[in-house]
Amino acid sequence: MESALTARDRVGVQDFVLLENYNSEVAFIDNLRRRFRENLIYTYIGSVLVSVNPYKDLEIYSKAQMERYRGVSFYEISPHIYALSDNTYRAMRTERKDQCILISGESGAGKTEASKKILLYYTVTCPTGDHMAALGERLLQSNPVLEAFGNAKTLRNDNSSRFGKYMDVQFDFKGVPVGGHILNYLLEKSRVVHQNHGERNFHIFYQLLEGGDDDLLKSLELERNPQNYNYLVKVSINDKNSWKTVMNALLVIGFVEEEVQNLMNIIGGILHLGNTQFGEGEEGETYVTNEDQILTLEKVSRAKLTAKGEEMISPLNFEQTLSARDALAKSVYRRTFNWLVEKINQSLAQKVMQKFKDSTEKISLSLGFEQFCINYCNEKLQQLFIELTLQYEQEEYETEGITVQYFDNKIICELIEEKHKGIISIMNEECLRPGETCDASFLEKMEDSIGGHPHFVTHKLANGKTRRVMSREEFRLLHYAGEVSYNVNGETILKQNEGLCPKRSHDHVFVIQASTQFKNSLMKLMEILMSKEPSYVRCIKPNDSKQPGKFDEVLVRHQVKYLGLMENLRVRRAGFAYRRRFEAFLQRYKPLCPETWPNWNGCLSDGVSTLVEHLGYTPEEYKLGRSKIFIRFPKTLFTTEDALEAKKPEIALILQKSWRGYTERSKYQRIRHAGQSTTCW
Ligand SMILES: Nc1ncnc2c1ncn2[C@@H]1O[C@H](COP(=O)(O)OP(=O)(O)OP(=O)(O)O)[C@@H](O)[C@H]1O
Structure with a gap:
């Protein structure tokens, strides 16, 4: 084993800081490629760990491997996620400072897997009490449950997390893990009612239909075939086995039978909700056509309004009813998910280490509000990375008389979040304006206020070449990771910012805009992260076809660029390692x-x-x-x-x-x- 490891270390450099030509992107990628070919998926840039998804099981995560990394100095041994985990743990114990590990990368790059490996490392190697043995198991078992309800198959990843996760693990003074806590951000609830071609709804729907026993399905009046449900598409991914894993995990975490039954009632209820059919009456009113649903669902086709203290029931038209039905399904699912996370938190009781899970994605399609929030989140995480690593180094080097240039994305964060002038403020203003929300006027407002900003462009503001490929209903932001177009037509940005409820002119003041809520929770997260000593794992996806051994240079180069790895290396090498x-x-x-x-x-x-x-x-x-x-x-x-x-x-x-x-x-x-x-x- 040792000689094999020595041989592996000879392939490329294990720390980019040791690259002869550290300014060359070609040399950087060549080093990544050479290591990847030898199954050396981890490489350092100083203390930052770069990880390339191998898309195959490597025998580097065994207990024996954990022992190799335990208590060993970072630089003494080949790079590994265990080395980073161990180093962070020891820094917490010796320096008595809270630590956090930030894992970033695009969808399918391996963030979730990295976080699971870190958790596993702690549950196996940390000293334990009796309580900890059970806690460790619960921490590990929280993963399949969260994945069942929060993950889905997308084009990029068969098990893509559709929510942001920050996991907190707490240790006592002896270094024994004593508890955990999970914060979740921005569940992609629109997936409950609609999925893009080739993608699926959240795993749990399919797991229930494939794995649930006959009695359970009968009690929920469900049929096995996903094709019978409007909210589902039929693509099976080992859902039967996963169902068993999830049911077992729920028990380990401490869910009682009745709670599991209730959870399944809700999942089944959402499927039935999606199958509700509506008809349109002569005067434009809407009614439920499948009779078995009438009692539960007829209220969906009406809105309750309060004007001058008086309540009125107003019928919704066909379109509005469908949108209200979907809004109900999404809202029920989101609340159920939050409840689930809360239950897991109760089970993890006292709390432990950190991991925020983001889902950086460079997307060139037209996107809506949720993607806007996800990209804003990634923008903030990148800013944090810059602030905590590059800027900090810059300050130190300035005292030594060394200057280093690097890309600072503060300008983009400000474009989004600045008070009164930022996109979120403009969006909120537009939602609070009396009358129907109008995405076209939102676009115009943005053009008036931030037109000319180097990172913002619309069809009207674009030059001839860009204008040809832009629709009139979108705006484009030049994020640090690349350009992204956001669609503002009809049901997208503003409606979602209002929480997807039909707007009622009289209670504007009570509308807490989703973007502001999101911005606030993001600020809180940034505060938490800033108060801790960060470590970084930067994940890279080697190809788009999820294949082992395939290294797509163009794709990798793009990620190296937007993860800021070259800047990171330059700053490291410009000064002192x-x-x-x-x-x-x-x-x-x-x-x-x-x-x-x-x-x-x-x-x-x-x-x-x-x-x-x-x-x-x-x-x-x-x-x-x-x-x-x-x-x-x-x-x-x-x-x-x-x-x-x-x-x-x-x-x-x-x-x-x-x-x-x-x-x-x-x-x-x-x-x-x-x-x-x-x-x-
Ligand atoms: N270290 C690894 N070893 C083996 N396979 C891996 C590893 N990391 C990732 N994979 C494979 O790649 C897939 C995608 O990884 P993962 O779900 O962690 O990506 P992600 O970055 O969390 O994506 P998303 O943002 O969509 O949630 C995994 O399901 C697994 O098959």
Whole structure:
């Protein structure tokens, strides 16, 4: 195994920082490709882990592998998600600082799998109490449940998460995981009533129909064939087995039989709701045509209005009724999903580590409100990445007189969220305006307020070439990940911003616009993340056909670009690969120098100078700042780490000897003291 690993390490560089030509995108991608061919899917850029989806099971996630990475320094061993997990865990314990791991990448790049591997690593390697054994199991089992209700087959991924997830895991002072908590964001509820060609509804609908036993289906008045339901399309993906896994997971998490039955009642109810047929009366009123549904569903075709304190029931026309039926289905599903997450949270009780799951997607189709929110979320996460890594480095380098240029996406975030002028404000204003919401006037307002912004374009504002490919009903944003067009026609952006309810002019003030809600929850998330020490996993999808061994260079290049990996590398290499506060550096490496071991009593920077001179660092290898040492090349650090590793047995021997000497001396003193006391008597 070891020799195989050494051979693997020779294929490409395991840290991009060691790339000879670090400015070359070609060299970067070539390194990725060479490693990918050897099944080396992980590579570092300093402390950032780049992961390429292998689309096949690799034997690198066993318990034995976990043991290899346990307690081992980041740079000492080949890159792995376990190394990052372990490092984060140890940083939390030694530095006593909350940590978070941000996993990003486009749909199908491997974010969910990465998060599962991290969780598995903690549940296997962390110290446990009895409580933890059960908690670990519940943490792991929360995945199949969330996936059943929150994941679906899309063109890009057969198991695509259609919601954002932030998982919090809490440890006690001994490093024992004591609980977990999940926050979910922006479930793609529109999928409940409509799926694009080749895609499916959420897995649970199919799992129920394929896996549920005859009695259950009978009690829910359901038939096995998904084709009998308007909200479903027929594509099976091992749903029968998944059903068993999900039912078992629900039990482990602590759902009682009645709750599971209720959940299934709701899922069945949504399917029936989708099958409700409506007819149109002579005066434009709508009525339910399938008689068995009349009692439960006739209210869908009416709206309750309150004007000047008086309530009125107004009939909806055919179109409005269909839209109200779908809105009801979506709303029930969303609430059920939230309830489910809450139940899981109760089961995980006290809480543990972090992971926010985003779903960066570069989409060139016309999209609506939900996609707008998802892309805004990814934009914010990218901004956070820039702020926490690149900008931080920039500031440090400025004091060293080094300047580095990088792409800052703040301008796009502001375009979306700025008070009074941003797209969200304009959208809200338009929703609050008396009268029917109108996407055309929303577009005009945007053109007036932000027309001319370099990241915004509409048909009217576009130049000839772009205008030819743009419709009059869309606007285009140049996100950091690429251009995305958003459709504003009819039922899309504004309707969804209002929460998909038919608008009632008198209660505008009570409408809490979905975009503002989303913006606020995003701000809260950013606050949480900013308060923690971040680690990053950047996932890359090697091809669009989900095939093992296929490396599509164009696709990979695009992701390298929008994930900002080249910038990340440039900043890393422009300066120093490693930095540590003097006290931390001295504390770690002081055994390597007789003058600093066992203690250095002078000023810290002198101690570090003495230490590195003894180690033979050349002037270009390092620099001393005011409070930190900066080491330019990882190789220098590796050598120092190796020296420390080699020294460890010697240190252990010295400590052992000192301890034995101390205990023997104490014993002698006690005997001597006892002898003297006896003599006195
Ligand atoms: N490390 C891995 N080893 C083996 N297969 C993997 C790995 N990572 C991902 N895959 C494969 O790729 C598929 C897609 O991965 P995953 O669901 O994690 O993507 P994602 O980035 O979470 O996508 P989405 O944003 O759509 O949820 C998985 O179902 C699995 O088949």
